[in-house]
Amino acid sequence: MSSTSRSSAGREPSRRRPRVLGGDGVPTLATVADEAGVSRQTVSNALNNPELLRPETLVRVQSVIERLGYSPNRAARQLRTRSSHLVGLRFEPAQEGTSNALMDRFLHSLVEAASRTGHHLLLFSGDPADPLDGYEDLLRSTAVDAFVVTDTYAGTPQAGFLQDRGAPFVAFGRPWDDPRADHAWVDVDGAAGARLATEHLLDQGHRRIAWLGWERSSRISQDRRSGWEAALREAGVDPVGLGVRLTDNVDAARMAAHRVLEDATVTAFVCASDTLAVGVLHALAERRVQPGAQVGVVGFDDSAAAQVTWPGLTSVRQPLEQVAVELVRSLHRVLGHQPVEEQGRMLEPTLVVRRSSERGWKP
Amino acid sequence: MSSTSRSSAGREPSRRRPRVLGGDGVPTLATVADEAGVSRQTVSNALNNPELLRPETLVRVQSVIERLGYSPNRAARQLRTRSSHLVGLRFEPAQEGTSNALMDRFLHSLVEAASRTGHHLLLFSGDPADPLDGYEDLLRSTAVDAFVVTDTYAGTPQAGFLQDRGAPFVAFGRPWDDPRADHAWVDVDGAAGARLATEHLLDQGHRRIAWLGWERSSRISQDRRSGWEAALREAGVDPVGLGVRLTDNVDAARMAAHRVLEDATVTAFVCASDTLAVGVLHALAERRVQPGAQVGVVGFDDSAAAQVTWPGLTSVRQPLEQVAVELVRSLHRVLGHQPVEEQGRMLEPTLVVRRSSERGWKP
DNA sequence: CGGGAGCAGTGGAACGATCCAACAGTAGAC
DNA sequence: GTCTACTGTTGGATCGTTCCACTGCTCCCG
Numbered sequence A, B: 001m002s003s004t005s006r007s008s009a010g011r012e013p014s015r016r017r018p019r020v021l022g023g024d025g026v027p028t029l030a031t032v033a034d035e036a037g038v039s040r041q042t043v044s045n046a047l048n049n050p051e052l053l054r055p056e057t058l059v060r061v062q063s064v065i066e067r068l069g070y071s072p073n074r075a076a077r078q079l080r081t082r083s084s085h086l087v088g089l090r091f092e093p094a095q096e097g098t099s100n101a102l103m104d105r106f107l108h109s110l111v112e113a114a115s116r117t118g119h120h121l122l123l124f125s126g127d128p129a130d131p132l133d134g135y136e137d138l139l140r141s142t143a144v145d146a147f148v149v150t151d152t153y154a155g156t157p158q159a160g161f162l163q164d165r166g167a168p169f170v171a172f173g174r175p176w177d178d179p180r181a182d183h184a185w186v187d188v189d190g191a192a193g194a195r196l197a198t199e200h201l202l203d204q205g206h207r208r209i210a211w212l213g214w215e216r217s218s219r220i221s222q223d224r225r226s227g228w229e230a231a232l233r234e235a236g237v238d239p240v241g242l243g244v245r246l247t248d249n250v251d252a253a254r255m256a257a258h259r260v261l262e263d264a265t266v267t268a269f270v271c272a273s274d275t276l277a278v279g280v281l282h283a284l285a286e287r288r289v290q291p292g293a294q295v296g297v298v299g300f301d302d303s304a305a306a307q308v309t310w311p312g313l314t315s316v317r318q319p320l321e322q323v324a325v326e327l328v329r330s331l332h333r334v335l336g337h338q339p340v341e342e343q344g345r346m347l348e349p350t351l352v353v354r355r356s357s358e359r360g361w362k363p
Numbered sequence C: 001c002g003g004g005a006g007c008a009g010t011g012g013a014a015c016g017a018t019c020c021a022a023c024a025g026t027a028g029a030c
Numbered sequence D: 001g002t003c004t005a006c007t008g009t010t011g012g013a014t015c016g017t018t019c020c021a022c023t024g025c026t027c028c029c030g
Helices: A029-036 A040-048 A055-068 A074-081 A101-115 A135-140 A158-165 A190-203 A219-234 A250-262 A274-287 A304-308 A320-335 B029-036 B040-048 B055-068 B074-081 B101-115 B135-140 B158-165 B190-203 B219-234 B250-262 B274-287 B304-308 B320-335
Strands: A086-090 A120-124 A146-149 A169-172 A184-188 A209-213 A243-245 A268-271 A296-300 A314-317 A344-347 A350-352 B086-090 B120-124 B146-149 B169-172 B184-188 B209-213 B243-245 B268-271 B296-300 B314-317 B344-347 B350-352
Touching: A029 A040, A029 A055, A040 A055, A074 B074, A086 A101, A086 A135, A101 A120, A101 A320, A101 B101, A101 B120, A120 B101, A135 A158, A146 A158, A146 A320, A158 A169, A169 A320, A184 A320, A190 A209, A190 A219, A190 A268, A190 A296, A190 A314, A190 A350, A209 A219, A209 A250, A209 A274, A219 A243, A243 A250, A250 A268, A250 A274, A268 A274, A274 A296, A274 A304, A304 B304, A320 A344, B029 B040, B029 B055, B040 B055, B086 B101, B086 B135, B101 B120, B101 B320, B135 B158, B146 B158, B146 B320, B158 B169, B169 B320, B184 B320, B190 B209, B190 B219, B190 B268, B190 B296, B190 B314, B190 B350, B209 B219, B209 B250, B209 B274, B219 B243, B243 B250, B250 B268, B250 B274, B268 B274, B274 B296, B274 B304, B320 B344
Parallel strands: A086 A120, A086 A146, A146 A169, A169 A184, A184 A344, A209 A243, A209 A268, A268 A296, A296 A314, B086 B120, B086 B146, B146 B169, B169 B184, B184 B344, B209 B243, B209 B268, B268 B296, B296 B314
Antiparallel strands: A120 B120, A314 A350, B314 B350
C-alpha cells in the first residue's frame, strides 16, 4: 500500500532495464522485489536480516518468495560475500583391504552435520604422489570456505601447509608433536579406547593379553598401545613381550597371531585395527580355536567387517557422528573469526561387545 | 604502456578506480591484465580460448599467470557462465551392516573421474523421509550443473522428478521398467554376474546350487537371479525349489542357509549380496562345515567384508571405476546438449575367486 | 518549534568473470 | 587508392547478489 515517491533519472528511458526474470525463467531477487512491490534490498533483508523488516512487509515478501519458489543464486551470493558455504575434503584414492570403511561412516556424518548449518561438502582428489595437490587451486579460486583435513599422521604436510597459507581448516586428528601447530582439531582418544578393550578382557578373566599394532612410526598406534599397556600394568600384568608391531594387513596379522599363540599363556588380543583383528580370527580358525570361548579378540574402528565377521568381533567404536558435529562447530568458530576457546577437542570411544570376547559363549 | 584515454565524469576523481588487486591480495583477472600489459579479455582468452592469441602474447600472459599464481574466481565465472562445474550427489544416511561399502569405492572412482574433466563432487543430504529433499534447492540456486543419481530401484522417484524438472542428470542403475524414462544411465549387468558365479561353481563340480536373494520387489535381485537360473537350466539342473528370498541381513541369511542345508544334496550358494554370503558362512561355521572344500559360496559386490572374511569369499565384482568413467562421459554429453548416441550403457562384472568356492582347498 | 535519534526502505555501486560490439592494423583484391 | 576481410585486442555491459550511503518519516526532548 505505502506507495512512496519513485525517483527516476529519466534521461534515457529504455537503456537501463532492470532484468526482472532470469534467462531460463528462474526467478531472481528482482523478480521477487517487483512482485512484492519492494526494492531488491528489502528482499535480501527478508532472507538475511528478517528482523530489519516490519512484520507485515516480511510476511508479504516471504509469501512471494514461497509462491515463486525463489532461492538466491549461489554464485552471485558467493561472489559478493566471498563465502561459498562449501567445505572441501580431499578424498584419497581408496586402498583396498584397509579399514577405510571408517571413512564411509564419517563422511555420512560430516555431510549431515555440515548441511545442518547450510554447508555442503566438496570432494576433490589430487595426485596421490603430492599430498598438497588440489588445495592450492581451490583456495585461489575461492571455491571453498574451509577444509576438513582427515589424515594428520606424523609427517603429513597438509595441516602445516594450510596453516602457513592462512587458510581456514579443521583437522580430524590431533597435531601430535608438532609444536608449531595451533589449528583447531577434533580427535578420538585412542589410548582410552585400547584401555576399554583391555579392561573388558581383564574382566573376562584374561591376564596375558597381547597387543597387535602398526609400525613404531605410527603415532596413532603408539597412542592406542599406551592405553593397553597402562591397563595391563594397573592390573599387575607385565606387558613386556606381549606387544607386536606389523603392517596393517590381514595376512600379516594372521601369521603374527600364530607366532604369539605358540606361547600358550596368551589368551587374548587387543588390536590397533579391525583388519588386524580379522587376521587373528583367521589364525584361530586355522587352529580350530573358538574365538571368545577360548581366546578373546578385540578390534578397533567397528568397521563393516567387524559387524559381519563370524562369530562377531568386539571392537572399539569411534563416535564419528559426534566427531563430525564437533568439526563443524569448530569450523564455524574458525570462520567466524571468533576467539578459539579451545584448540582441540578429544572425544571418548566406546566398546561394542560381540562374541569374539565373550568367554561364556559356545557355538 | 598503452595509455589510452580514460573517460571520466570528472565530478569526483577517485570514484571509479578499477580494482586491480582483490581485497585479500588475491590476484584477479585485472591484476594479470595490468601486469601483462593487455586487456582483461585477452587474459580470459588465454585461459579459455588460447588459440585466439598470438603465440608470443599467449606466452607472456601465461608467464604472468604463473608468476602471480592466479586462478579465476569460481563464483564470478559461475555467475557469468551459469555453470558451476559441480556435480551433485545425495549421500544417503548410512545403514549400518548393509553393503554400502560399495559406495566408498564408487565415490572414490567418481571423484577421480569427475576431476579429470574439471568437475568436483558436491555431497548433500536430505530428509530421509523425502527422497527428493535437497535436489530442488540446489537446482533453483543453480549450485550444481548436474546430478548423479545412484538408487534407481523400482519406485524411487528421483529420476522421474529430475527428468520432469528438465534437470541434467545421469543415473547409476537402469530405469528398469519405467517406459517414460529416457535419461542417460550406466549399469552393471547383474544377470551376467550371477551367471559367472553359477558357472564357476558348476565348473567346480557343484550341481544343486542354491540362490539367496532379496524380496521379489527388488528388480536388482530379480535380475541377478535370472542369471543364476539361466546358467543352471543350461547345465541341465532344475532350479525349482533352490531359490530363496529374504531381507538383506546376515542373520536372516544364516538361518535360511541352515534350512537349505537340511537338503543334503545342496552343495553351493550364489547370493545376491556379500551380506547374505557372509550369513551363509556363519551357518557353515556353526555346522562345522568347511566353506569351499565342502560347500561353495559366492557373494556379490566384493565388499571389504568379502575381502577379509575367513577363509576368503568369492564374489562378483562390479567395475565401479569404469562405471564412474562412463557416468562422467555421459554427463558431458548431457551437459553439452549433444545428441545422446546411446541412452544407457551396460557394463560387465567380473568374478573374484577366493577360497569359499575352491573345492580343492583344505585349511 | 527546531533538531537529533531511530526506523523502514531505497537506489547506486561493487564483487570478478565472460559476452559483445567495435576497434586499429595488415593484407589482398579490384 | 579504396574497399573488404580478417586477426588480435579493447572497453563497456552484464550475470544476481549484498554493501553502502542516503532519504523520508515519526518520535521524543529540550
